[in-house]
Amino acid sequence: MKKFQFILFVLLFLSGCSNLNxxxxxxxxxxxxxxxxxxxxxxxxxxxxxxxxxxxxxxxxxxxxxxxxxxxxxxxxxxxxxxxxxxxxxxxxxxxxxxxxxxxxxxxxxxxxxxxxxxxxxxxxxxxxxxxxxxxxYDTEKQDKFEFHFKYGVDKKNEVDTANQRLVKDLQNGEVSTVSDFQFNRKELNQIYKAMVLTNYLDQKDLSNSCNKKPYESYELTIWINGGERHFEWTECDISKHGLQMNKMKNNILHVIRDNETYKSLPPTKGVYQ
Structure with a gap:
């Protein structure tokens, strides 16, 4: 009888502990x-x-x-x-x-x-x-390295390459305008890095390169962050969860690019893709 009472006491004690924690x-x-x-x-x-x-x-x-x-x-x-x-x-x-x-x-x-x-x-x-x-x-100054190469548009003829300080604008008439010493200021870099962070660019993305319309815009982005590298390719037709995330990020990056003073000094586009 005493042994049964002792076992019952232990069980009740353990039960009380599990409720507390x-x-x-x-x-x-x-x-x-x-x-x-x-x-x-x-x-x-x-x-x-x-x-x-x-x-x-x-x-x-x-x-x-x-x-x-x-x-x-x-x-x-x-x-x-x-x-x-x-x-x-x-x-x-x-x-x-x-x-x-x-x-x-x-x-x-x-x-x-x-x-x-x-x-x-x-x-x-x-x-x-x-x-x-x-x-x-999203402070780029706290990173050992932050560079990216972004190609975008029809046939990916537009480019921003921070590692090689290169900017290319497609004039859409068979010509391009190129800047060979292009740089973003710190605020612009932080805005672009913010767009990448909020897209969770470190995560794996399931993206599509296919598109059922012509012409169509496609995108290729390579990011070098500290000792790592991330690479993505997708098109405007990708409406998957990750595709929508990347297209939102792309729009935010393009907003920074197009507001840049050097970019605004380039010639306007002279044609339209049909």
């Missing part, structure tokens, strides 16, 4: 389609947290999940839920093998977004204290 049912977490993912600077689905901030400002109920991956590859899950009055924060480190293994919950008043030349920062305000929810950095 819950252990996930699985040792891994599979990201969901709308999760905002921060994987060592690689950002996915940042538009979800932007929508969350906008909805709160408009008084609309909403929720968002942010996944921060540790150096070891473990996810830390941060859930934010707005109920029309306050933001409920749930910070889950139970999947982190080297973390505290706890779930922390508290109520917050608001979330803010600040956008600067080198970073975007989202912060929670909770009981007069600020918490960093997500910071996206």
């Amino acid at each position: 819950p252990v996930p049912s699985s040792t891994t977490y599979e990201p969901q389609q709308k999760d905002v993912i921060n994987n060592h600077g690689g950002i996915e689905n940042i538009e979800q947290i932007d929508q969350f901030v906008n909805n709160i400002n408009n008084g609309e109920n909403d929720e968002v999940r942010i996944i921060h991956y540790t150096i070891e590859g473990d996810p830390i899950i941060w859930d934010l839920t707005y109920d029309g009055t306050s933001i409920q924060s749930r910070y889950d480190t139970t999947y982190d093998k080297f973390g505290s293994g706890k779930v922390e919950k508290h109520s917050c008043e608001r979330i803010t977004k600040s956008e600067m030349d080198t970073e975007i920062a989202y912060k929670l305000e909770c009981n007069g204290q600020q918490e960093d929810v997500l910071t996206v950095q």
